[in-house]
Amino acid sequence: MNENLRIAVVGATGVVGREVVSALFDREVEAEQLTVLASERSRGETLDYGEETLVVEEATPTALEGHDLVLLATPAEVSRTLVPALQKTGAWVVDVSAAFRADGSVPLVLPGFNSEVLDGPLKGRLVALPSAVTTALACVIEPLRRAFGVAQVQVTALMGVSAGGNAGVRELEQQTAALLSGREPEAGLLPQRVGFNLVPQVGPFMAQSPWTEEEAGWTLECARLFAPRGEVPVVAGTAVQVPTFHGHGLSLQVRLKKPAPVEQARAALKGSPAVKVLDAPGEKVYPMPSLVTADPTIHVGRLRAFPQAPEWLTLFATVDNVGRGAALNLVEAGLRLAARPG
Template sequence: MGYRVVVAGATGNVGREMLNILAERQFPVDEITALASRRSLGTEVSFGDKTLTTKDLDTFDFTGWDIALFAIGSDATKKYAPIAAAAGCVVIDNSSLYRYDPDVPLIVPECNADAIEGYSKKNIIANPNCSTAQMVVALKPLHDRAKIKRVVVSTYQSVSGAGKDGMDELWDQTKAVYNPTDDKPAKKFTKQIAFNVIPHIDVFMEDGSTKEEWKMVAETKKILGSSIKVTATCVRVPVFVGHSEAVNIETEDFLDEDEARDILRESPGIMVIDKREDGGYVTPVECVGDFATFISRIRQDSTIDNGLNLWCVSDNLRKGAALNAVQIAELLGQRVLKKG
């Protein structure tokens, strides 16, 4: 016996990826439906070897459905998630709306699986920000061994994190560079993204940080523990898919780089590719379509007593969004619903 599953926002980048991953991982589905807004109504999407025609989110009755994966943004989630939850359907939400709600668990299954028990307070589970998800997968096993005190992270985030419009803008501007008469001014981003980097993701806050940077701080603390200090600089780069992060870690106990490498190799969800030679590391192009979070460039930071540096790369549409949501659904099935 399997589950009745809803994917809301099925025509977007993340929604389509959710459907792909549900099929790839053979999630136990008895029935599945794809929902979209009225402007995308009737669009066909793929689920394994099946083709689904999207239904209207606005009129859909969630009664009798087990799990709903939401990829519709905060505004729409604010309207529809409580409706689904009240109908008895557990919502796994990819937006930022519920991440900081104390009554909603924020889950990365490799890090805080036990938090799933808190889902029943609102019948909603939050999926973390894409940049946070891959980082905490790398931090958790090191934190368990040596207790992390402080993290300094610089991100190199692909344009797919800004949706289809972001990917289209990079593509159009890249072509325009070679055709001076075809001007493509910035619309989705604040400055030209082609052949450029932009140290600005989401809105600015009073302290000078951006909301993306604040999200990484708040979410890391909620997932791994409030005692960890985190400072982030988030940068948009001209890469279509795949987020990269340069992470500096300070621990309470000394952790040798070789031991850290061994710990990460044995940890769930991680693939270590770390050879000190040309090409002995992973870049975003190589991680696209993969489930793993890739770790490279592990080395001691000699400027502090207990410091490590590492390079972290992952497909942001997968581990940063759709894959993590499906993993939460799997965890929910194994520990709570127990149908599949």
Template sequence: MGYKVAVVGATGNVGREMLNILAERAFPADEVVALASRRSLGTEVSYGDKTLKTRDLATYDFSDTDIALMSAGGDVSKEWSPKIGAQGCVVIDNSSAWRYDADVPLIVPEVNADAVAGFSKKNIIANPNCSTAQLVVALKPLHDRFGIKRVVVATYQSVSGAGKEGLDELFAQTKAVYVNDTVEPKKFSKRIAFNVIPHIDVFMEDGYTKEEWKMVAETKKILDPKIKLTATCVRVPVFISHSEAVNIEFEKPVTADEAREILRSAPGCLVIDKREPGGYITPYEASGEDATYISRIREDITVENGLDMWVVSDNLRKGAALNAIQIAEVLINRKLLPAKKKAA
């Protein structure tokens, strides 16, 4: 018997990607339902070779639904995830609403799949921030072998991380520059076309942004609370895929060759690292792909047991939709979620 899956926020960038990936991976679903707010009622979205019409989240009965893939923002998740979970439907939430709740597992399947077993406390599982997801996929195999003490990361995050408005703003501003028209920032604090903005999410009292704080808190929860991490998160004029320049200090000696070999055999990682022009991955090439790509692996000569690398991944896929569906697959493969009996 297959599963009944609801995609909440099905008309958004990540919701549409969830539907695409469910079809691509032949997820064992007997039925997939697209849900959205009342204002999007009846909007058509694609699921494989089918077209689904969105239904109203507010009036939907989750009692016969097995999995809700939630990508409708933190406020919606705070209100609806507990209600959905109480109806016996497991919520896999893409927002930040539940990531720091001690009773909600924060999961990247390649890193901490075993922690998923704790989902039954609230019937909610959290997806990490997009920039964190790709980072910990690359860090995990190295941490297991050499022990990570400290990480310094600078991110180069695409506008799709800010939703459809971010994509639209980059497109509109780029066009305006070419025709010598006025460039007006709306979604972002400053012009994004042909520019970079060292500011994602709100500023906190210590001068870090919330996006940077998320990377710290989530890496500790997913990987190891003893790891020290500092981040600078930057929005760049790229449509899809986040890139990260990562500096790592280890407890044990490490060489670039050892790291390269370990990462080549690690789940979710794909090493493209030739020391020649073009021998690395850029965000354009990672777009539409599932892997976390790792390039520019080299020893940091300024610190003992140090390593530098370049990490790139599609933020709509591994950073959001793909990771959520991989979590659902873990639940099923580990027989933690039997399909509900369907009415005859």
């Protein structure tokens, strides 16, 4: 690790930002190399960093000057505001929000999937990361694509409220407490009450479209990630907000180009370092959000096939949306960029 490297984490007091700080500590980044920033209301808060304490600064263009690497764990509107000024400082910038995922001039990078992009020629010094759901999709699709080819993926994503950050977590906490006390809470950040409920809407709907921005994002991001491989599976599905705090569950129907027995599909998935197969349902072993927390792999199980449609494979997957789906991607991509010569 370059001891002169200066790293800024923006959004450090959020759900993802705190995980980013923890991941940097695990990689032995010294506290002196790190600046933690957030909104004005968080200025002056402190974060534990081993035996040291980091004081949160307000994220202003001036405060971000002098850094080599800026990790943005911020909402899309904040990223769009900060990036133009950051690009003038010469810092590498990695953004986890949806702000630049659809921008063809900004590389979309998933560490471990297309990390080589970080070593090649880059236009500008900004890199975007895919969503947590797309992260899981890509990690599951790729070993199946290599072994059998993949034509189509249908997904129902059951998303924990931490996808909405601290505000989403607080809303579920408050709604659960109210319902257990016999009171009917009102929706706030989320479009409908999520406490003891399922809401088939995550994020806003696109203009004049039946798809939400979250759902449309999976299709676009998967197309961008798989296009260089010469095979772009059609990905579509529904995002459902569920009353859990952390972790996303994905119910997947995958149409293979070459039908494969379940045993062969399971073997292909086991061969991927990005995936952990938990598939012994008779022993009550299968993926669950409670098991994937703090695990950098995607958990996969409940593999099934139908004799009447042998090209279709059904499975269930889970991803730690805060860790692997966001913070770890930020840190891994950022440190690899910072290690580039020049």
